[in-house]
Amino acid sequence: MLLGVSFEVSFVLTCRGTAGGGIMLKITNLSKSYKSDKKAVDSLNLQVDSGDIFGFIGHNGAGKTTTIRAVVGILDFEEGDITIDGISIKDNPVACKQKMAYIPDNPDLYEHLSGIAYLNFIGDIYQVGKAERMELIERYANAFELTPNLGDSISSYSHGMKQKLAIISAFIHKPKLLVLDEPFVGLDPKAAYTLKLFMSDLCKEGSAIFFSTHVLEVAEKLCNKIAIIKGGRLVSCGTTEEVKGNSSLEDVFLELIETK
């Protein structure tokens, strides 16, 4: 019994959705090894439903980024399957990616482009209409106070500005599934607040968000579902209330990481 939450570790934990909405992301028995003897992700099962803000937490090297990179189609995997809105990423990666947006933990963007050229490039790839594209770029760039800098080369941007640009590029094509790896790192408090608002808005429109974070307070307040990963395996998963019980998420996390 750990702070009111108990789990058996002998079985592979499966995290199923509870909401009535469609399944936006389904990970089934995902395994990924970088070396033959060690699995970075081991038989991971997880489901994110439409409208969910799903927090994915774990210590460094737990397998969060590997899982996320497999979800967005950057990383190949040996076992299992991942479906986005019912389509397998293995069978039809382009259709899956068309429904998704991804922001990595380190926003290395095309430094040779200006901010606006990068956003326009993303708009072209996702075929966002001209009027809508301009409207959304203006809306998000104004909200993140980046509009004056859009004409400058990305190479002149600070880390936070690059992060903001990556966020804007993700929002302008209205993804059904938004996948973020440590999205709040490098953002100023106002931008972090703005991002949280936009994340909520996106989910209200029926999309889903799957993101990793080390900021447990944010996860606790923002997410309706949380999964905790350790050594490539899920050690806890469910609604935020189920996972944390009567304790704080921080206490639950520390205890799970220490003991399991």
Place this chain on the structure above:
Amino acid sequence: MKKVMRLLSVELWAVLTDMLSLGKSRTKKPKVLYAGLLFFVAVLSVVSFMYSLMIGTVLRMNQSLEYLPAIIMAAACVIIVMTTVFKVKGTVFGFRDYDLLMSLPVSISEIIASRLVILYSFNFIFVIILIVPMMAAYGILAQPSILFYLICSIVMFFLPLVPIVIASFLGTAIALAASKFRHQNVLNILFSIGLMVSFIGLSFLFDGNEQQLTDLGRTMINQVESIYPLAPLFLKAVVEYDLFALVLFIGISILAFFLYTVLVKIIFKKMNTAMMTGTARANFKMRELKTSSPWKALYIKEVKRFFASPLYVLNTGIGIVLLTIGTIAIIFVDLGTLLGDPLAAAQITVNFPLAISFCVVMTCPSTASISLEGRSLWIMKSLPVTYKQVYISKVAVNFSIVAPAILDAAIIGYVLKLGMTETFLLVLVTTASAVFVSLLGLLLNLIMPNFTWISEVTVIKQSAAMIVMIFLGFTYVGIQILLLFAIRSFLLVYGVFLILTIVLNIILYVALITYGKKRYMEL
């Protein structure tokens, strides 16, 4: 000193791993790659030896053999200047790990020392590849005393110093001047091309009118002196065993390099700040956006990437610039009058189709296009585009850059009065070669990618993919030369060559869509 050595070892290891694209599988690849690199150096040395032997033989016929060492020395210096000019930014100034290095408890002098030693080391390898074979060739032809080898070996160590200083000044001036403008890359490219062309032009034009075959050596040394004033000192030291000239040559080299290091130390921080500070204006106002199809967007992105790096343009695009300038030259300038020798002019004219192939294989931006995605690779891999779309956009940009060669081929065919069929065949061969170089470059980069580079120089100039590309490109031109020697019919040679290139293109395309598909997921 200990810190300099430590910095140096870290830097050299980083450059070496970048160069050999060791990446993740450090345990598997090195042996093959080291062997490949050694083989490449060996081939270059043999080519260099043959070149020295050939020039030496011509010079001996004209009783001017003693000029051979100075000519090769000047060639080495020109190569050093041309290759180092674009390395200065990225090695001495404006390098990516500047912030990290400056935050470490090491002095600026130690950082500068480690940087300059790296610059020197790579240029010294060039010198060895050119000078040692020259020593062998001169040894065979002139049978000099042991003093020649001794002095040459000593001088070799000091040879790169002055060219490095010249290149550093030029490179820094270009980068600084360009940084004052908004479209600094375009200006940087234009400055650099201007520099290269005037360099080549100078060597052609100097004393050209009075040139006679009987005075070939004298004329060549005049050209060499005009390009590089230290050449006569080198000549006196090495051939005439003049001790004073030797001391003066070494003294001037050391003094120039010493003054340069002092200057670098003074301006190091200032220059790095100037080069690394972007030209942010923060005055953007939303305007009408142009929309494109996904394919066109990928293509435009690749074009922008190409022109964003002067180093990339000049190393992978200079072949086509030189070819086009050469083509324009043969339309408007009579080579016979320019060179003062109709025979030499005729020889150059006849070999122009080979020059086309040579320039085409040198135009290979696709060889670095995958690696240049660098840490931004995640963007391409997470976008809703297929691996084929990505590959085709990169191949298409390479083809677009090399495409003027097709027009050049048509013009050359017309100017050389090759006849309709021959000209048409030349155009077809050039088109097929353009496809060949674009596909081969991409495939090589897929086999040997490097995404963790610190400086663009390592993937554009020193990567394993680029070295293999140059080697295979030269082999491709070599086959053409062999065919021309073996079959003395233009139509037959270019007919066979066209079929060969088309077959190679089909093989490369199949490899790209089969192996390339698998490889894309592994990147």
